[in-house]
Amino acid sequence: MRITYRGDYALKTILELALHYGEEPAATITELAKRLDIPTKFLEQILLDLKRGRFVESRRGSVGGYFLAKAPSEIKLGEVVRFIDGSVEPIACVSKEYSGCRDMGTCAFKDIWYEVNKATSKIIDNITFEDLVKRTKKTSAVSTYQI
Amino acid sequence: MRITYRGDYALKTILELALHYGEEPAATITELAKRLDIPTKFLEQILLDLKRGRFVESRRGSVGGYFLAKAPSEIKLGEVVRFIDGSVEPIACVSKEYSGCRDMGTCAFKDIWYEVNKATSKIIDNITFEDLVKRTKKTSAVSTYQI
DNA sequence: ATAATCTCTATTGCTTTAGTAGAGTATACA
């Protein structure tokens, strides 16, 4: 799994909309771009993508804008990552669709990539944007992790 | 973490050399390329890299070839992955060197990427090529994982 | 009408990836 800027921006945008869940619309592209420090035209594209993925909805016109298509509790982090940045596996051979491997039976590495895949999925598929909203509001709470 | 072809080839090559640990040299580039189905000139580059990383050694000349620079038990999967494919983190902000983040203190996602990083590292840093040799010899043992 | 917004498609510059090419250097051995 590799999170691109596109993915990072998408996640931050959904979180921002989640923080204003209930408001319709919750924010315009311009507002979101400014608040999150994302190039406006790039964010446009990302939001259109998120709309196609049914994560957000929009309203056009003079009081238009974007808002979540469902409750924050119903959007998992993993869903968004997979939708925007594609697969979560560390290597292509670990996927249902893949068929180009000569030694599926004997490859010593496949099981390891499966493990990595499973461990990653376990984390990102068990966090919803409701959780993230709570974490964000509980806020300025300093990170537990040390670099 | 994303494993490239380069990384995949490097790992398979080291495993092949590990299977012939003790023989000096264990194999020539040509032999390795043929057995592992890797483009010869590409493998040349990768082997030079692995040599710079002190994973393998070589002997030139008419009975030359490559062999491991240390015992398979002393080479961790994670070391090779990090050396060839770079970082293991899912996103750049989760790294000692990174400094470009506006909201290190409040970003709700950082802790998650740390977790993913930790989970991945735990797996790949706890497997040596000795383990992989054993798995390979125990062999045609069918994979535990279902796709 | 018109200002504010979202919608859609194309284009661009940069970097990474996966090779390919070819000339050079070292070694064993007849």
Place this chain on the structure above:
DNA sequence: TGTATACTCTACTAAAGCAATAGAGATTAT
């Protein structure tokens, strides 16, 4: 000492992915 065999090094290239940028078009509230 010549030659076959093998590693060494640098440069080049084609394709894809990434991170935008550009601009014209469609909707809607007032």
